[in-house]
Amino acid sequence: MLNIVKKILTTGVVTERIKAPNDAELEQLGIEIKSHIDKKFSGSIAIRQVDAGSCNGCELEIHALNNPFYDIERFGVHFVASPRHADVLLVTGPVSRHMQTALLRTYEATPNPKWVVAAGDCAACGGEFGVSYASCGAVSNVIPVDVTIPGCPPTPLALMKGLLGLINAKK
Amino acid sequence: MSSSNWTTDFLNQLSTDITVSKIDTASTTLWQIESHAWQQFAELAVQQNLRWAAGWAEQVDNRFFINACFEKQGEYVLLRTIIEGSNPELPSQATVYPAANRSERHTQDMFGIKFIGHPDNRRWTRHQAWIESHYPLRKDYPVQGTPVGVTAPDMHYPFIKSHGAGVYEIPVGPVHAGIIEPGHFRFQAVGELILNLEERLGYVHKGIEKIAEGREPESLARLAGRVSGDTTVGHCWAACMAMEQAAGVIIPPRAALIRGILAERERIANHMGDIGAICNDVAFVFAQMQFTRLRELWLRTNATVFGHRLLMDKIVPGGVACDLSDESGTLIKKDIVELRKELAEVILALDINSSLEDRLYTAGFLSEEIAAAFGTLGYVGRASGQDFDVRRDAPYAPYDQVTVKVALENQGDIASRLWVRYKEIMAALRLVESFIDQLVTGDIRTEWQTPVAGNEGLGIVEGWRGEIISYIRFDADNKIARFYPRDPSQLNWPALEKLVLNNIVPDFPVCNKSLNGSYSGNDL
Numbered sequence: 001m002l003n004i005v006k007k008i009l010t011t012g013v014v015t016e017r018i019k020a021p022n023d024a025e026l027e028q029l030g031i032e033i034k035s036h037i038d039k040k041f042s043g044s045i046a047i048r049q050v051d052a053g054s055c056n057g058c059e060l061e062i063h064a065l066n067n068p069f070y071d072i073e074r075f076g077v078h079f080v081a082s083p084r085h086a087d088v089l090l091v092t093g094p095v096s097r098h099m100q101t102a103l104l105r106t107y108e109a110t111p112n113p114k115w116v117v118a119a120g121d122c123a124a125c126g127g128e129f130g131v132s133y134a135s136c137g138a139v140s141n142v143i144p145v146d147v148t149i150p151g152c153p154p155t156p157l158a159l160m161k162g163l164l165g166l167i168n169a170k171k
Numbered sequence: 172m173s174s175s176n177w178t179t180d181f182l183n184q185l186s187t188d189i190t191v192s193k194i195d196t197a198s199t200t201l202w203q204i205e206s207h208a209w210q211q212f213a214e215l216a217v218q219q220n221l222r223w224a225a226g227w228a229e230q231v232d233n234r235f236f237i238n239a240c241f242e243k244q245g246e247y248v249l250l251r252t253i254i255e256g257s258n259p260e261l262p263s264q265a266t267v268y269p270a271a272n273r274s275e276r277h278t279q280d281m282f283g284i285k286f287i288g289h290p291d292n293r294r295w296t297r298h299q300a301w302i303e304s305h306y307p308l309r310k311d312y313p314v315q316g317t318p319v320g321v322t323a324p325d326m327h328y329p330f331i332k333s334h335g336a337g338v339y340e341i342p343v344g345p346v347h348a349g350i351i352e353p354g355h356f357r358f359q360a361v362g363e364l365i366l367n368l369e370e371r372l373g374y375v376h377k378g379i380e381k382i383a384e385g386r387e388p389e390s391l392a393r394l395a396g397r398v399s400g401d402t403t404v405g406h407c408w409a410a411c412m413a414m415e416q417a418a419g420v421i422i423p424p425r426a427a428l429i430r431g432i433l434a435e436r437e438r439i440a441n442h443m444g445d446i447g448a449i450c451n452d453v454a455f456v457f458a459q460m461q462f463t464r465l466r467e468l469w470l471r472t473n474a475t476v477f478g479h480r481l482l483m484d485k486i487v488p489g490g491v492a493c494d495l496s497d498e499s500g501t502l503i504k505k506d507i508v509e510l511r512k513e514l515a516e517v518i519l520a521l522d523i524n525s526s527l528e529d530r531l532y533t534a535g536f537l538s539e540e541i542a543a544a545f546g547t548l549g550y551v552g553r554a555s556g557q558d559f560d561v562r563r564d565a566p567y568a569p570y571d572q573v574t575v576k577v578a579l580e581n582q583g584d585i586a587s588r589l590w591v592r593y594k595e596i597m598a599a600l601r602l603v604e605s606f607i608d609q610l611v612t613g614d615i616r617t618e619w620q621t622p623v624a625g626n627e628g629l630g631i632v633e634g635w636r637g638e639i640i641s642y643i644r645f646d647a648d649n650k651i652a653r654f655y656p657r658d659p660s661q662l663n664w665p666a667l668e669k670l671v672l673n674n675i676v677p678d679f680p681v682c683n684k685s686l687n688g689s690y691s692g693n694d695l
Contacts, residue, residue, distance in 0.1 A: 003520040004457050010516075014464060049350045053375045055691045057400025057481055060444070062350050064470075067463035081348035096694075097300035097322040098374045099353055102345050104321065128397050133307055133316020134300055134378030153400065155480060 015071045021161040043167055044076030048086035048110065052103045052142075053135065054093030057153040058120040062090065064156040077163055083109040088166065091143075094122040094129040095136040107143045115146045115166060119159060124148040177243050181219055186211070199249045199629045206252040209237070210262035210288070213271075216241055221248075222546050222559075223268040225640040225657040228278045230310050235259050235284055239271070240629070240640060245564030249629060260285035270546035270662055281308040281380070296373045296694065298325035307381055314381055331369050333359040338366060341676065345374045349680075352690035356679075363675040368668045376694040383654035388414050388488035388619060391651050395641065396483050398656045399692030404430075404437040405634025406656055406692075407486040409641035412567070412630030414488050417645050418622035423614040426490035427568035431606045432503075433482050433491070435599040438635035440469050440481075442550075442592040442599075445687055449589055450521065452681035453530040461517045465510060472506050475499075490616030500607045507600050518593060531586040535682035537670040538583055547666045548659040549637025550595065551686050554580045554587035561633035573605050583670075585685040621649045636660060636689065658692030 049062055065072040066079070080086050083106045095103055107116070118139040121127040126137035139145050149162035178200065182191060192203040204212055216223070224247070225240040233256040241248045254261055263286035265272040275286045276295035283306040286292070294303075300322050301307060307316065333340075338361055345353035355371040383394055388411075395410030396403040408430055415422060422430075447462025470480040476499040477485055485492050521527060537547070542555035552559065556579070561567075563575040578594030580587035624647040632639050637659030646652035663686055671682045 003516070003523070007461065007516050007520060008457070011461070011464070050346055051350075051352050051375070053377055054352070055397040055400035056352055056689060057397070057403065057483070059350055059352065060401060060481065063444075064463070064467060067467050068460055069464065069467050079350060083346075093375070094377060096375050096377050097318060098298045098325070098376055099345065100322045101324040102353065102374070106346055128394055129377045129379075129382065132314050132378045132382055133312070133318060134376050134381070136318075152483065153481065155474075 014068050015074070016069055018070070018075075018157070018160055018164070021165045044078075045087045045163070045167060046078055046080045046085055047088045047090050047163070048080055048083045048106065049090045049092070050083075050103060050106050052091050052093045052099045052123070052139065053096030053129075054120065054122060058092035058123075061153045061156050061159060062092070062119070065159060067156075070156050070160055072160060072163070075164060076167070083107075084111065086110050086114070088115045088117055088163075089143075090117045090119055090163075091139045091145075092119050092123050094126050094131075095139055095142045097134055097136055100136055100142055103139075103142055116143055117147045117149060117162060117166070118145045119149045119154055119162070121150055121152045124150050127152065177219070178246065178248065181215070181221075184219070185215060199247060201249045201251060203251045203253070206237070206254045206261040209252055210264060210266065212250060213239075213264040213267040217267050219243070223264065223270045224546065224638065224662075225642075225655075226264070226271050226274040226278065227642060227655040227657070228282050228284055228308075229644065229653040229655075230256070230282065230308070233257075235282060237261060237278070237284065238642070239264060242565075247565065247629070247631065254284070259283060260287055262287050263289040265289050265291075268546070269544050269665065273661065273665065280306075282306050283309065293329060296376055298328075298373055298376075299323045300376075307378065312381075314378070314384075325371075328371060330357050330371070331359075331367065333367060337361050354690050358676060358679075360676055363677065365671050365674055365676055365679070368671050368679075370664055370668060372664065372690060373694050375691045377691075379695040380653075380655060383651050385646075386651045386654075387649050388418075388651075391643075391654060392486065392488055393484055395654070395656060396486075398695070399658055399660070399689040400481065400483075401441055401689065402437070402634045402636060402639070402658065402692065403481055403483045404433045404486060405632060405636075405639050406641065406658070407484070408434060409630035409632045409634070409639040410643065410654065410656065411486055411488050412632060413628035413641045413643035414622075414630075414645075416628030416630070417626040417643055418488075418620050418628075420489050420617050420620055422490045422568070422617055424568070424611050425494075425613045426615045426617075428606045428610050429491045429493075429495055429615065430486055431569040432495065432603050433477070433485055434632070434634070435603045435606070436469070436473060437482060438599045439596050439603075440466055440473075441635045442596045443469065445684065446589055446592055448687075449531070449585065449681060449684050450527065452684050453527065455521075455524065455527055458517065458521055461513075465513055465517075469506070469510070472503065476503060487616065489619050490614070492616075494615050495607075495610065500610065504604060504607060507604060511597075511600065514593075514596070528586075530678075530681070531584065531589060532582075533584050534678055535585045535588075535670045535674060535685055536583050537666055539581065541669050542583070542666060545665050545669075546662045548662050549633075549635070550578075550588055550591045551663050551666060552637065553578060554591045555583040556581040559638075561631055561638050565631060567632065569606060569609070572609065573602060575602070585681060588685040624648075634659060636663070636687070656692070656695070658689055660688035660690075660693045664688045664693055
């Protein structure tokens with residue numbers, strides 16, 4: 001027990017300051033400046049992550065958002081276990097045809113108002129996999145997408161800016 | 172270790188009605204037999220303790236080549252039979268080798284090849300994206316297929332049923348509660364106890380084998396690096412090794428050493444993530460926070476030194492895409508010293524923690540017999556007494572220049588799988604140091620040579636999850652005719668169905684994490 005306490009104390013707080021994304025960055029993420037986003041979500045968003053066919057690379061970086069360096073929960077962003085609790089669907093991967101119905105059902109199960117963030121190159125444009133007998137390609141081919149975060153995979157910082165952009169997008 | 176000569180003895184023991192034609196290839200021992208002897212061969216192979224390692228098919232003109240890869244004492248044999256396309260069937264090896272079960276079902280779905288006597292010939296990779304009489308990997312099947320607007324869910328898959336007082340079913344997935352890949356688990360339980368678990372995977376099938384066809388080597392390497400994103404180095408290396416064999420390209424020694432550094436860094440990053448996650452699944456958040464922190468620092472060094480946190484696209488056909496400067500070497504070594512210090516402190520807290528001991532010891536037990544029967548690989552196999560590691564038993568550059576210590580446990584529980592990972596981190600740290608010390612000057616990439624059409628290669632490396640086998644055949648003009656990557660998860664997933672038995676349902680997440688199979692690497 002003392003070992004644990006000692007390690008916690010000597011490690012200290014490693015959480016880093018993250019700058020809110022500026023307008024140019026928001027534009028790059030394709031976020032429309034809509035003041036009502038903030039009103040609707042009261043500065044906090046609940047995210048349901050859906051892997052719709054990813055290689056798991058994006059998931060590793062989404063996981064990193066919860067590590068002590070990024071600690072995304074301090075901004076009111078938290079991951080929830082059910083789409084019924086979610087404001088935002090964070091979707092990765094090209095949508096495999098075998099996941100198409102599951103994604104559509106998850107989307108339907110998410111209460112309005114809701115936003116869809118397509119994270120990673122595959123989700124944004126189909127990436128290395130594109131459209132085929134097995135893949136629907138980009139997430140926007142299956143459900144409406146509000147924000148895309150490019151990268152293969154996007155870094156935690158890019159993910160963070162994309163998600164914070166959604167909250168802070170107000171004028 | 173390949174000095175042992177079991178192959179000669181084995182051939183002598185084969186009954187006379189099996190004719191083996193030995194075909195000389197540069198790298199692999201290739202034995203060709205008649206299709207009627209396919210199962211008979213497996214029967215002798217299992218008696219002689221050959222491990223079934225991989226199986227795949229390919230269409231060449233109007234015929235099908237069926238391949239199975241066996242290993243014993245670090246020596247690999249590629250077994251092949253050729254059947255006519257008009258009535259493609261042959262006896263199943265899954266009756267003898269449980270490990271071949273899902274692989275043959277995959278071949279059945281993708282090629283329409285029938286394995287006679289298969290113990291479970293339900294569809295596997297196919298859900299509803301294509302119909303039963305269509306076979307996506309046949310050459311006449313278009314890469315775009317014939318999809319309908321919305322692919323229907325796979326509603327009527329015939330799951331195993333159980334009946335009786337108090338037995339109930341829990342369907343889980345494909346969309347899970349956490350940030351993980353999709354798959355379906357069907358539990359039958361009595362009270363809290365798991366009576367049976369059936370996995371239904373294939374949800375992230377992205378047609379990797381099909382879209383590989385016609386690619387050029389660099390593009391194939393990029394695709395291989397996305398078979399399973401957490402194993403980008405491992406799969407990319409195996410695919411490049413196969414392509415280099417086919418093309419007769421020898422990579423420079425410096426490139427081999429850098430590949431070794433990349434692969435060991437990938438192993439360490441994933442093992443750290445897993446140890447934290449296993450502890451998190453039994454609510455020991457201290458470890459999760461510490462290990463995610465250490466993992467983040469490790470990935471940041473990856474970004475600084477190699478330009479990518481997960482090391483994607485750093486291995487390329489003919490070598491590596493980025494060099495390692497002396498300063499970077501020094502930085503990595505400094506990092507390692509620091510990490511050892513940190514690990515010593517964190518591991519001490521894990522080791523003496525009674526609540527961890529209570530949850531991890533004896534839970535998720537996998538016996539040596541079952542591990543061997545399923546050909547279980549990597550840390551899962553090594554925690555259940557399967558003493559095999561490609562880096563030591565069938566060494567490739569740069570592992571042929573160092574001593575690889577293989578961590579082994581035999582209790583077969585979650586704790587064993589955790590401690591094997593820890594020991595592998597420590598061994599990998601030493602390997603990274605010695606590769607940096609041995610770094611010779613020279614090129615990092617050999618010029619590519621277009622291989623002769625029809626040339627093939629088999630890349631076998633030890634990824635962080637275990638042995639990866641990657642098969643490549645070239646077509647004319649530097650184009651890929653066939654790519655088949657066998658992720659270790661394909662052989663490890665069935666072990667999960669066994670190791671959860673008689674555990675409680677709430678322990679499933681930690682059991683699953685202790686195995687940590689790749690869905691994407693399995694579904695292709």
